[in-house]
Amino acid sequence: QVQLVESGGGLVQAGGSLRLSCAASGLTFGSYAVGWFRQAPGTEREFVAGMDRTGGYTEYVDSVKGRFTISRDNDKNTAYLQMNSLKPEDTAIYYCAAERVPRYSVVIRTTEYDYWGQGTQVTVSS
Secondary structure (H helix, E strand, O other): OOEEEEEOOEEEEOOOOEEEEEEEEOOOHHHEEEEEEEEOOOOOOEEEEEEOOOOOOEEEOHHHOOOEEEEEEOOOOEEEEEEOOOOHHHOEEEEEEEEEOOOOOOOOOHHHOOEEOOOEEEEEEO
């Protein structure tokens, strides 16, 4: 049974930082691309960042480029999202996702991911 468990969310002031973790189990983590998505109330879930199986290729939504960094440790079956210079508009529930893909593929569409975590709340106060 595949499980993805996010952690690290919380309340932070604007300009602050948080590091989200996504612990995976029940899958060969190194065979899966990972992605981070977020959903604010009344909005659709949006892509934030994605990484291929090897960790060598990444994609980011324009609004987080230069502030967020996705990474992974395949030995620990864990993906991370380092979020710096947080803004109130970053407030959302953050989800990680995983999908088995060919090497070097980064997945950015929600519909292409089979596995999702339960989400972790990030709130940025002004």
